[in-house]
Amino acid sequence: MPRIFEANEIPADEKEVRRDYFDRHSPRILCESTAKRGEKFRVKIVVGEEYQHPDEGDHYISFIQLWNRETFLAQVHFTPGMMGGKPGQVEVDFYLVPSVSMNLTALANCTKHGLWQSKQVDVKVIDGLEQ
Amino acid sequence: MPRIFEANEIPADEKEVRRDYFDRHSPRILCESTAKRGEKFRVKIVVGEEYQHPDEGDHYISFIQLWNRETFLAQVHFTPGMMGGKPGQVEVDFYLVPSVSMNLTALANCTKHGLWQSKQVDVKVIDGLEQ
Amino acid sequence: MPRIFEANEIPADEKEVRRDYFDRHSPRILCESTAKRGEKFRVKIVVGEEYQHPDEGDHYISFIQLWNRETFLAQVHFTPGMMGGKPGQVEVDFYLVPSVSMNLTALANCTKHGLWQSKQVDVKVIDGLEQ
Amino acid sequence: MPRIFEANEIPADEKEVRRDYFDRHSPRILCESTAKRGEKFRVKIVVGEEYQHPDEGDHYISFIQLWNRETFLAQVHFTPGMMGGKPGQVEVDFYLVPSVSMNLTALANCTKHGLWQSKQVDVKVIDGLEQ
Numbered sequence: 001m002p003r004i005f006e007a008n009e010i011p012a013d014e015k016e017v018r019r020d021y022f023d024r025h026s027p028r029i030l031c032e033s034t035a036k037r038g039e040k041f042r043v044k045i046v047v048g049e050e051y052q053h054p055d056e057g058d059h060y061i062s063f064i065q066l067w068n069r070e071t072f073l074a075q076v077h078f079t080p081g082m083m084g085g086k087p088g089q090v091e092v093d094f095y096l097v098p099s100v101s102m103n104l105t106a107l108a109n110c111t112k113h114g115l116w117q118s119k120q121v122d123v124k125v126i127d128g129l130e131q
Numbered sequence: 132m133p134r135i136f137e138a139n140e141i142p143a144d145e146k147e148v149r150r151d152y153f154d155r156h157s158p159r160i161l162c163e164s165t166a167k168r169g170e171k172f173r174v175k176i177v178v179g180e181e182y183q184h185p186d187e188g189d190h191y192i193s194f195i196q197l198w199n200r201e202t203f204l205a206q207v208h209f210t211p212g213m214m215g216g217k218p219g220q221v222e223v224d225f226y227l228v229p230s231v232s233m234n235l236t237a238l239a240n241c242t243k244h245g246l247w248q249s250k251q252v253d254v255k256v257i258d259g260l261e262q
Numbered sequence: 263m264p265r266i267f268e269a270n271e272i273p274a275d276e277k278e279v280r281r282d283y284f285d286r287h288s289p290r291i292l293c294e295s296t297a298k299r300g301e302k303f304r305v306k307i308v309v310g311e312e313y314q315h316p317d318e319g320d321h322y323i324s325f326i327q328l329w330n331r332e333t334f335l336a337q338v339h340f341t342p343g344m345m346g347g348k349p350g351q352v353e354v355d356f357y358l359v360p361s362v363s364m365n366l367t368a369l370a371n372c373t374k375h376g377l378w379q380s381k382q383v384d385v386k387v388i389d390g391l392e393q
Numbered sequence: 394m395p396r397i398f399e400a401n402e403i404p405a406d407e408k409e410v411r412r413d414y415f416d417r418h419s420p421r422i423l424c425e426s427t428a429k430r431g432e433k434f435r436v437k438i439v440v441g442e443e444y445q446h447p448d449e450g451d452h453y454i455s456f457i458q459l460w461n462r463e464t465f466l467a468q469v470h471f472t473p474g475m476m477g478g479k480p481g482q483v484e485v486d487f488y489l490v491p492s493v494s495m496n497l498t499a500l501a502n503c504t505k506h507g508l509w510q511s512k513q514v515d516v517k518v519i520d521g522l523e524q
Contacts, residue, residue: 004135038477040484057319057342062203070245072193075208076469076485077339079373080319084431084490091433092469093486097477111341114201169346171353188450188473207338207354208470210504211450215300215359222302223338224355228346242472266397324465332507334455337470376463 004107006117024051027064027108027118035098036128043094045106045118052087055080058111061090065107098125135238137248155182158195158239158249166229167259174225176237176249183218186211189242192221196238229256266369268379286313289326289370289380297360298390305356307368307380314349317342320373323352327369360387397500399510417444420457420501420511428491429521436487438499438511445480448473451504454483458500491518 005025027047035041047053047061054060060080066073076092083090090108102125106118136156158178166172178184178192185191191211197204207223214221221239233256237249267287289309297303309315309323316322322342328335338354345352352370364387368380398418408415423437440446440454447453453473459466469485476483483501495518499511 038479040476040481044486062341063206063339072240072242072246072472073475074469074471075194076467076487077206077325078467079324079465080342081373082466082489083433084492086431086490088433088490091488092467093437094469095484096475097479097481099477109203111203111343115203169348171345171350175355193472194470203341204344205338205340205354207336207356208456209336210334210455211473212504213335213358214302215361217300217359219302219359222357224306225338226353227344228348228350230346242474325468334502334504334508337456339468371465373465377465 004115004117005113020051021113024048024053025108025110025113025116027106027116029104029106029118029121031104031121031123033122034124034126035102037099037125038097039128040095040097041123043096043104044091045094045108046089046091047108047116048089052089053110054087055083055085055090057081060111061108062111063109064090064092066094067105067107068102098123101125135246135248136244151182152244155179155184156239156241156244156247158237158247160235160237160249160252162235162252162254164253165255165257166233168230168256169228170259171226171228172254174227174235175222176225176239177220177222178239178247179220183220184241185218186214186216186221188212191242192239193242194240195221195223197225198236198238199233229254232256266377266379267375282313283375286310286315287370287372287375287378289368289378291366291368291380291383293366293383293385295384296386296388297364299361299387300359301390302357302359303385305358305366306353307356307370308351308353309370309378310351314351315372316349317345317347317352319343322373323370324373325371326352326354328356329367329369330364360385363387397508397510398506413444414506417441417446418501418503418506418509420499420509422497422499422511422514424497424514424516426515427517427519428495430492430518431490432521433488433490434516436489436497437484438487438501439482439484440501440509441482445482446503447480448476448478448483450474453504454501455504456502457483457485459487460498460500461495491516494518 030044057080063077065075102123104121108116161175188211194208196206205225233254235252239247292306319342325339327337364385366383370378420440428434450473456470458468495516497514501509
């Protein structure tokens, strides 16, 4: 079963011991907390914060998905070697045009260590200022 | 969060009432229970058993994934209209060459009703007969 | 530029010399030449005929696409190792429900040697027999 | 056959008449012309320049691919509705770590009007300054 790993659910002590392991697999969502209704909005996803993930043929980040609640938005598939074949932090920027407030989640798949989920990120959608 | 819907986990009474809803979203894995090591092995996935899913621009099965335990194997992305724009059962056959016994799961994504998981299927991998 | 390699366009003498190279990269479409309107129709794609393609982390068939004329129908993404890490012929069966006659083409991508196109296959779509 | 449309190859007079048609389907690559070897490098792709493309269930940009010469790098699949269901310019930023100079091309697929190719973009890769 594709159990979804989520750093949040890991006991604190195990988390400390295997901190690099969790860090380098966890996708992070980086975006503004407020978006303007009907305007293009950037959602950056980066895998890893302090640590880097390998980029080898039998061990790489093969895809990243972006979800709004239970709705699938987009997915990027990577080829091994795109990060130069060396450890790095896989990154992609998606752009969407929101109409209502969102709760975003990213998933990243490691070909050796499975599917990892980001923290959820709330984005409030407001009307732009009239001028 | 992309909660994964799984028909198994739904209470029996709710399951009966919304039987068509669960049926038409659930991917089923159809394959032999035994595979020969090193030989090509077919894994068929069909979404729905008694019921059919719409194939409309705002409501269709957009992808199917195949997993072996926590390892991602393959994914097919569909275009709306591939089932003729009418209700049907989305289907795909993957082929893999196993070396050890597997526990397969399929996921199917409905653009309106989220991500659905199949029952898990065990496949025993044995050596072929020498002759 | 993603030049699309097509075995048809290669000069006969070069083709003979590098026959294994062309064969093992070329997707083949295998399906009936006639389909019934509104009924599910299987389109099998196999990469290679006499020769096999490697399945290694830096050298594998990473995706297969199916097109009807200029319309994209479906795409499957693979993970290296799915063919057991040994040379083999990547294979997938798509299922579609045609309404009018089709001209199908498949594309297969090798991570080292680029994008390869199948021969085009015409499928006549006829009405089923009434009973 | 998935003929690849390329605005460059269209006769000037036809191009003027159907200028909006070509513009709104053509992916553009936006990136620096020089990259530092071994450092992460952003490649932005935007579909359309003066015109916008619909985002409807039967007419949307379903995927974008990034290629370096004949090597496939990455692909993003979209769901209809991601641009709010209104005309817009689909956009994605890929990040890669180059080791040698590149010649990049993007492809974008419209579910109604086929596959479109960007202009090719040369990126020179140089060593960073030592300090």
